[in-house]
Amino acid sequence: METAQLNLEPATDIPHDNRYYLNMGPQHPSTHGVLRVLLEMDGEYIINPQPVLGYGHRMHEKMAEHKNWMAFMPNTGRMDYAAALPYNHGYVALYERLCGIEVPERAEYIRVITSELNRLVSHHLWLGAFLLDLGAFTPILYTFIDREKVLDILEDITGSRLTYCYFRVGGVSKDIDDKFVERTREFIKYQRQRFDVYNKLVTGNIIFIKRAEGVGVISKDMALRYGVTGPVARGSGINYDVRKNEPYSVYSKFDFEIPLGQNGDSLDRYMVRLNEMEQSLRIIEQALDQLPEGPYLAKAPKKLKMPVGDSSFSVEAARGELTYYMISGGGDIPYRLKIRVPSYSNLSVLPELGQGILLSDLVTAMGSLDLVIPEIDR
Amino acid sequence: MHPATEKLVSLLKEKSFAVEACDYAQRGYHLEIDLEADRLRELAQCLLAEEMYLVFVGGLHVAPAIEVVYQFASYDRACRLVVRVAADGDNKVPTISDIYHGANWHERETRDFFGVDFVGHPNLIPLILAEEDVDLKPLLKADDDLKESAALRWVTVEEQPETEEKADKD
Known part of the structure; x- marks a missing residue:
């Protein structure tokens, strides 16, 4: 043989x-x-x-060229599935800007409250998943208890738990009630206590610090070259938040801070997001206190007639700056809709960020970037 | 206008870029430039030195030539700048991916969707689309839908029609 x-x-x-x-x-x-x-x-x-x-x-941008605003609304909740409401927000606000539609003040407050709740949900998910990447299994169980509470509150109002389609051109689809306000206030109190748990469990943990400190450093110069935004940019000490820089909706009425890091490493990005959760609570608290009475949806024409021209609208999504840029040729369907998603630019630093580091550190660095892949792929 | 933005405008005018102010309330950006392709790299270098970051690069299929739209913004003030560059007959536009490293992916995406050839790009292979779809160019318009570039620019804004009577009843 x-x-x-x-x-x-x-x-x-x-x-x-x-x-x-x-x-x-x-x-x-x-x-x-x-x-x-x-x-x-x-x-x-x-x-x-x-x-x-x-x-x-999925070629959302192509779909946008064949649908009117309402038909495309569900698509906006399917890019960043972890924080869909800011995507709703930017999209309807772009139409409102282009067509000059006034939004009732109560609707703007509801938008801010629900968007910030959604930001919290997104950060809960990130916190659990990031630590899971580092080998800590317990934190995700804790953050998901908290996440479920917010999802229940949002579900009552929006009808969904993940891919929201709640905002409308001119307002929101359903008014919030006393029960929502009460439950949200209860949650704020509860969440503040939970930060102690997070800090005891994670922030002070020497193994976590050793794995995150000095890993995946993004300098200010690097952030500028790649167009990095959101908590990733703020971790590098760049004081940039669309909610402060170009205040949209009613964000200018609230007193909140922009947490910043210094070194731009994974630990800084962790701290920025954790502190951002407290700032979101502050915004929600103030918005609930000031919540005006009135209509929640303006009377907007069912078939929008857009003027000819281009317009841009940016919002602070959970991962950074989200920009919708629309070119309208008149009618009610956009000629072109460009969607700039934050994770796309944030991930594009990876080839430079990952050079010469250990494989296990790449896992840390990627986890601290807080990526949502369907938003990158669109 | 923010003093730093005014400084940027005068700097750009000094270098004879045709920068124009826009109505932010309606258009969502502050400045716009219609640019010749051969001056794009000079502008990008100038903007990077002024610490403007790249928001996105996107294509726009219009007649007579595909346009590439760049949006830049500032980290420390509300200042957005839209730059439009028309591609030449062979769909070529110079790359800025060596100046703004973030443009690398945006340009690859624009190549995927519109077939724009970014001259000098180090790695212009499909990013979002699969390799076999290299010539798909999904965002190109059908001939019937294609509009002139000039027909998509702002003109004097018409009044929006009042709420339709039908909608009143809802």
């Missing part, structure tokens, strides 16, 4: 080092979605990480 000859001669065309390629994803738990990162490795160290996108691409 013939046997295959084993070639025991060392191959001469392969360089004698430890370089190899490694696929992280598209089904890897710490990518939180179908993201593939093609890693060129040297032993445990990464030489060149290249994200491969598009596994969940």
